[in-house]
Amino acid sequence: MPAGSLQLLAQGAIVSLLLAASAIVGGTLLAIVLAVMAFSRLAAVRAGYRVYVYVVRGTPLLVLALLLFYALPALDLRTGPYIAGTLVLIIYTAALFAEVFRGGVLAIPRPQWESARSLGLPPLAMFRKVVAPLVTRYTLPPYVNVCVMTVKASSVLSIISVWELTLAAREIIERTFAVFTVLGLAAAFYFVMCFGIDRLGRRLERHLALRGFAGERA
Amino acid sequence: MIEIRGLQKAFGAVGVLRGIDLDIADGEVVALIGRSGCGKTTLLRCINFLETYEAGEIRLDGQPLWYRTGADGVRRRMGDAEARRMRQQMGIVFQQYNLFPHMTVLDNVVLGPRFSQGVSALEAEALGRRLLARVGLEGKMSAYPAQLSGGQQQRVAIARALAMRPKVLLLDEITSALDPELVGEVEDVIRSLLSDRIMLVLVTHAVGFAREIAHRIAYIADGAIAELGKPAEVLDRPKDPGLKEFLRRVRS
Ligand SMILES: Nc1ncnc2c1ncn2[C@@H]1O[C@H](COP(=O)(O)OP(=O)(O)OP(=O)(O)O)[C@@H](O)[C@H]1O
Ligand SMILES: [Mg+2]
Numbered sequence: 001m002p003a004g005s006l007q008l009l010a011q012g013a014i015v016s017l018l019l020a021a022s023a024i025v026g027g028t029l030l031a032i033v034l035a036v037m038a039f040s041r042l043a044a045v046r047a048g049y050r051v052y053v054y055v056v057r058g059t060p061l062l063v064l065a066l067l068l069f070y071a072l073p074a075l076d077l078r079t080g081p082y083i084a085g086t087l088v089l090i091i092y093t094a095a096l097f098a099e100v101f102r103g104g105v106l107a108i109p110r111p112q113w114e115s116a117r118s119l120g121l122p123p124l125a126m127f128r129k130v131v132a133p134l135v136t137r138y139t140l141p142p143y144v145n146v147c148v149m150t151v152k153a154s155s156v157l158s159i160i161s162v163w164e165l166t167l168a169a170r171e172i173i174e175r176t177f178a179v180f181t182v183l184g185l186a187a188a189f190y191f192v193m194c195f196g197i198d199r200l201g202r203r204l205e206r207h208l209a210l211r212g213f214a215g216e217r218a
Numbered sequence: 219m220i221e222i223r224g225l226q227k228a229f230g231a232v233g234v235l236r237g238i239d240l241d242i243a244d245g246e247v248v249a250l251i252g253r254s255g256c257g258k259t260t261l262l263r264c265i266n267f268l269e270t271y272e273a274g275e276i277r278l279d280g281q282p283l284w285y286r287t288g289a290d291g292v293r294r295r296m297g298d299a300e301a302r303r304m305r306q307q308m309g310i311v312f313q314q315y316n317l318f319p320h321m322t323v324l325d326n327v328v329l330g331p332r333f334s335q336g337v338s339a340l341e342a343e344a345l346g347r348r349l350l351a352r353v354g355l356e357g358k359m360s361a362y363p364a365q366l367s368g369g370q371q372q373r374v375a376i377a378r379a380l381a382m383r384p385k386v387l388l389l390d391e392i393t394s395a396l397d398p399e400l401v402g403e404v405e406d407v408i409r410s411l412l413s414d415r416i417m418l419v420l421v422t423h424a425v426g427f428a429r430e431i432a433h434r435i436a437y438i439a440d441g442a443i444a445e446l447g448k449p450a451e452v453l454d455r456p457k458d459p460g461l462k463e464f465l466r467r468v469r470s
């Protein structure tokens with residue numbers, strides 16, 4: 001394997017991480033909006049939520065990526081693969097995050113809602129002070145799960161010529177034929193990124209643990 | 219004062235409250251007693267509008283609560299914003315405390331004044347500290363609910379409700395989930411409220427405690443108030459046969 005390959009892979013890994021990070025941030029924000037829609041009083045809004053989740057979750061990421069890659073220019077939006085790729089990842093992860101958050105909202109015990117209601121808390125305060133903190137704690141493990149998946153899912157974007165870790169690896173393989181070394185290294189990069197996210201998640205979990213409950217670390 | 223007229227509530231086809239009429243005067247303490255399942259909790263929850271109800275009126279200081287009847291004669295829920303304003307005038311304490319587990323004791327108490335009533339952070343905190351001191355928890359301000367005993371949590375819940383400066387406090391069997399040795403400390407807090415002349419509506423199975431602190435006791439049966447009067451009348455000279463039977467059983 002020629003010198004410089006490792007450096008290329010590292011650069012690819014950084015691009016993958018940036019893609020995943022944008023998708024996680026954008027997807028989380030979009031998912032919060034979606035999850036609020038899921039509990040709307042208006043049936044049409046709730047239906048909108050379900051359609052979004054079913055359609056996005058029910059379509060392979062690869063197909064979604066190709067679709068947006070070809071659709072955006074057709075709509076006269078000259079965006080290029082990076083914007084299209086980031087958008088696809090945001091749209092995709094938002095559907096997964098939204099379901100995670102919806103599950104968290106459903107897990108809030110009824111008495112907690114009633115305490116908040118009987119205090120006359122307005123909707124925004126209810127969300128910020130009661131719903132969001134509880135949902136964050138309930139959903140951290142599945143949330144981290146989706147984050148890890150997003151890092152790996154970003155490899156699909158190589159198909160629409162987003163230069164990231166997987167595409168970098170394929171380019172090096174075409175030149176060097178060192179298939180197993182290069183793929184092994186790429187896999188190692190993915191693993192390190194996912195492992196890092198996992199560790200971060202665990203730390204956050206400990207930090208947010210409800211005080212005084214069994215299982216809390218001193 | 220609170221005026222309840224013809225309150226009816228059903229769960230599906232089962233009528234639980236079938237016309238409750240009750241007036242509570244300013245500063246009055248009313249205890250609700252009755253067999254398990256007779257609708258005591260449901261009545262408190264209707265007063266706080268944690269349950270909808272099909273018919274009847276509730277007024278607080280003359281203001282009609284929860285429903286409005288329009289010019290077209292149709293009864294509708296009042297708007298959310300208005301309902302929130304009304305709720306802020308009453309506090310409810312549940313059997314199971316229901317504190318917010320992710321907040322310190324002080325934050326639990328401060329939450330309502332701060333975010334429902336728009337009291338400044340400084341003022342709300344001072345109020346919270348005062349109330350927690352009053353219920354004997356000045357040393358636990360920064361503890362989390364799960365780090366407290368049941369009795370302590372219940373006292374926090376009372377402080378949280380009082381922080382809204384409510385006109386009425388609804389207490390639903392607030393000592394029933396406690397170990398016997400913790401009941402006294404919560405009862406002491408309720409006793410200390412009597413000097414505030416706040417309206418208290420308390421559901422209790424502790425007939426002795428009801429006799430001590432209530433001005434009137436209401437016995438609920440078959441979805442209505444079957445007997446209402448001073449503790450001595452209701453407990454010592456019951457007329458309703460069901461009440462006689464009930465008292466025999468709770469005393470044995
Ligand atoms: N959400 C509900 N759905 C259906 N039925 C209900 C519901 N809540 C209460 N009920 C029924 O309404 C009746 C009154 O219940 P409620 O909890 O008010 O009784 P209670 O007087 O408080 O009893 P207890 O002394 O055991 O607390 C019961 O028969 C109960 O089964
Ligand atoms: Mg009850």
